[in-house]
Amino acid sequence: MAFSNQARVPRTPTLPKGEQVAVYGTYLEAQRGVDHLADKNFPVQIVTIVGLDLRMVERVTGRLSYPRVALAGALSGAWFGTFVALLLWMFSPSGAQAFPFVAAILIGAAFGMLFSVITYSLTGGKRDFTSxxxxxxxxxxxxxxxxxxxxxxxxxxxxxxTTSGWPTPPVPAAPAGRPSDPSATYPAGPQGPPSGSPTTPPAQPTHPPAPPRL
Known part of the structure; x- marks a missing residue:
């Protein structure tokens, strides 16, 4: 069926079903595993790659400054000016003209530089880096x-x-103030004897001796 692969992907976020067959430390290794199954003519459409313990990683690539912001804005504006100049050249009845082409690039670079510098100044130096x-x-x-x-x-x-089944869930930590050893005993509650004190039988009541008979 032509839409079998599209129908396999659920429209709403849903946990995948299946049995775990392997675990790898990197995505490239997991991709290599799927490629290996495909090379062996295994039906890879029933295989799913699942990332475990997801984390968001933000890598800092550099420091921002006014000269760097201005240069980046000029380059982006120059590309936009080049695009506009090409449109004018294609639809201009007078043909190619060097001056309007260069002027469009310079105007685009100037506007891009100005817009980038103004936007960076409004941040107040709260994010002076790229990532x-x-x-x-x-x-x-x-x-x-x-x-x-x-x-x-x-x-x-x-x-x-290769593995089998889902990963073993982590063992929950013991509550605060309680020993983690399952064989340990807890102190008795309010109804029991104090912890660490020996248990003694209750004292028996004493009676005075009977008087001798005459």
């Missing part, structure tokens, strides 16, 4: 339908990383 953001996962798992999971593991054993 690029990415969503990165700590590891990447390959999921496959349960019917073909054993076959996928057998093929992926040649490159390693």
């Amino acid at each position: 690029q953001s990415q969503i990165v996962a700590s590891s990447y798992a390959l999921l496959c339908e349960a019917e073909q999971a054993h076959k996928a593991r057998a093929l992926l054993q040649e490159i390693g990383g």
Whole structure:
């Protein structure tokens, strides 16, 4: 069917279904695993790559300053001016003219520089750097339908990383003030004896001796 691949992707965010067959530390390794399955004529349309433990990473690429902002604005404006000049040249009845072409580039560069400098000055120096953001996962798992999971593991054993099932969930930490050893005993509550004190039987009541009979 022509729309089988499009129908497989849900319209709303949904967790994928399947059995985990391999885990890799990088996306390139996970991609290599899928390529390996494709080379072995495995139906890769039933395989899903899932990123685990997602994190947003913002890499700082440089420092911003007025000269750098002005240069970037001039370059972007020059590209826009070149585009406008090409349109004028294509639809101008008088043909190509060097002066309007150069003038359009210079005007675009000037407006781009002015707009960039004004925009940067309005930030007040709160963000004097450039950066690029990415969503990165700590590891990447390959999921496959349960019917073909054993076959996928057998093929992926040649490159390693094979596992079974979903990752083991982390063990929750012990509550504050409680020992983490499950064999440890907790102190008794208000109804029990104090912790650490020996238990003694209650004292028996004493009676005075009976008087002798005459």
